[in-house]
Amino acid sequence: MKKIILLLLAIGLLAGCALNLLTGRKQLSLVSESEVQLMATGQYKTFLAENKVLNSATSRDAATVDRIGARISTAITKYFATQGESSLLEGYKWEFNTVESKDINAWCMPGGKVVVYTGLLPVTKSEAALAIVMGHEIAHSVARHGNERMSQAMVQQLGGMALEVALAQKPQETRDLFMMTYGIGSEVGAILPWSRQQETEADQYGLIFSAMAGYDPREAIPFWQRMAAAGEGSPPEFLSTHPSDATRLRKLEQFMPEALKYYTAGK
Numbered sequence: 717m718k719k720i721i722l723l724l725l726a727i728g729l730l731a732g733c734a735l736n737l738l739t740g741r742k743q744l745s746l747v748s749e750s751e752v753q754l755m756a757t758g759q760y761k762t763f764l765a766e767n768k769v770l771n772s773a774t775s776r777d778a779a780t781v782d783r784i785g786a787r788i789s790t791a792i793t794k795y796f797a798t799q800g801e802s803s804l805l806e807g808y809k810w811e812f813n814t815v816e817s818k819d820i821n822a823w824c825m826p827g828g829k830v831v832v833y834t835g836l837l838p839v840t841k842s843e844a845a846l847a848i849v850m851g852h853e854i855a856h857s858v859a860r861h862g863n864e865r866m867s868q869a870m871v872q873q874l875g876g877m878a879l880e881v882a883l884a885q886k887p888q889e890t891r892d893l894f895m896m897t898y899g900i901g902s903e904v905g906a907i908l909p910w911s912r913q914q915e916t917e918a919d920q921y922g923l924i925f926s927a928m929a930g931y932d933p934r935e936a937i938p939f940w941q942r943m944a945a946a947g948e949g950s951p952p953e954f955l956s957t958h959p960s961d962a963t964r965l966r967k968l969e970q971f972m973p974e975a976l977k978y979y980t981a982g983k
């Protein structure tokens with residue numbers, strides 16, 4: 717463990733660290749955004765082919781996901797333009813899909829490839845709560861948390877080799893790592909939880925994005941309470957990677973005044 721930490725530090729100091737423009741935080745970055753976007757495009761296509769995707773022309777749930785997706789992606793584009801950080805969205809080609817599944821889950825791959833599982837909808841209950849979850853997942857993506865996590869996993873499991881080398885030499889392991897990193901059910905069955913800091917950042921920016929898209933950020937509190945209740949007994953995968961606890965609720969309360977400013981500004 718000590719060795720891994722030292723190695724992480726060394727790599728961070730030498731070359732692999734990047735300043736995140738959105739959060740202002742330095743992140744370990746062994747994989748480039750364009751590389752992971754390319755990988756995401758392929759893995760997303762495979763995932764959709766292997767799952768039952770609902771058609772938004774015939775499914776009200778899928779139409780809702782599409783509507784939220786359109787509103788949030790517009791809000792994010794506006795947010796980054798205002799901050800002078802539009803480059804963070806380079807290569808983004810948003811796609812929103814709803815898959816029929818009893819799993820309580822949702823995720824966003826690099827480049828804006830989003831999936832909502834129908835099993836999440838009985839917990840979100842309202843369009844606003846669903847928008848908050850989607851905003852949260854999208855925030856993980858634009859804050860490049862997946863790249864950070866994948867870089868850390870590559871140091872631990874593949875000795876920190878560059879992504880293109882890893883893909884050429886250990887294609888299956890690298891793809892498994894990618895799926896695990898983005899919380900997509902993989903053969904490996906391992907779950908990597910997001911770090912506390914990544915969760916806090918995703919909550920903070922997710923609230924802003926969904927509020928700008930016209931959804932009441934206050935819905936986040938009862939949603940996470942429902943999520944905690946849904947996790948009693950056998951917690952869903954989503955809760956294993958996004959623990960719902962008192963710290964999260966307290967931080968959401970702290971972010972609320974700022975998020976509400978974005979919400980009322982759009983009214």
Ligand SMILES: [Zn+2]
Pocket residue numbers: 852856910914915918957958
């Ligand atoms: Zn999260």
